[in-house]
Amino acid sequence: MTAKAIWLDGDMVAWEAATVHVTTQSLHYGIGFFEGIRSHLTPDGPAVFRLTDHLRRLQRSAAVYGVSLPYPVEVLRQACLDVLRLNGLGAAYLRPLVFLGDGANPLAAAFRAAVIALPDGPLAGASPGRPVTAKISSFHRPPANVLPPVAKATGQYLNAYVAQREARAAGHDEAIMLNAEGYVTDGWAHNVFVVRDGILRTPPCSAGALEGITRDCVLRLAEDLGRPTVQENLVRSDLYLADEVFMTGTSAGVVALSSVDDRPIGDGRTGPVTAAVAALLDDVATGADSRHPEWREYV
């Protein structure tokens, strides 16, 4: 899948021309920061979902590593809107990427930025599809004094990669990672929620979960639905014994888990709380529900 143009270091560049040299330091050392953002078709035109919040997270991801973004958030925000417009995209996936350029010494190389936009289908949460299976990974999330999990940094995804490969090789769809203390963190690109006795629980970010934008939406939309939420440490048996378990992320929306480590969750189908949260999130993102207008940033 391609688009016409990519925003690269302040210019719109043809898709084929947006290339980098093999000495690009990020290729060698995995030093970079990125975001995954979606835009949706709404009755008032295409709107990017929580664009500014995503770009602020990008800024925080870099700040954790002591790096300032090479462009201000407002410039990157405009780049996201421009790249959607220029490519004529409505429902789309946006990938802002900050990476270290070429040079022999990573400490002397300058950071660069790109914004890629690709056409996208409807939000996966729109009609919660097939629940997926998950496996607790034998690979842990690195602790904050090794690779701070609060940062969405490119190199950290080696950890996600090894966990996800292990899960797929064992016949599961998704990996869930524990931290070194044995508490649940999140999936390779998703946050995790359990529902038990009507209460939604999710691990705190201090356990090693990314500050997911969808996670934040679910915590706030659950309140709108009159559902109590708790952020607290969870152990693997909290997943096994839940009435419902679901994962949240920009690309997938809200997706139910049918089993964890081959233990069925509920009746293996998308549960009522998961379905209600998924439907409300989809309605808010696509403007079918007017609440949280600040989350829809119009192209």
Ligand SMILES: Cc1ncc(COP(=O)(O)O)c(C=O)c1O
């Ligand atoms: C490790 C990890 N956890 C959770 C998420 C979900 O975050 P969001 O809802 O902002 O997409 C992601 C995706 O960015 C992720 O990479």
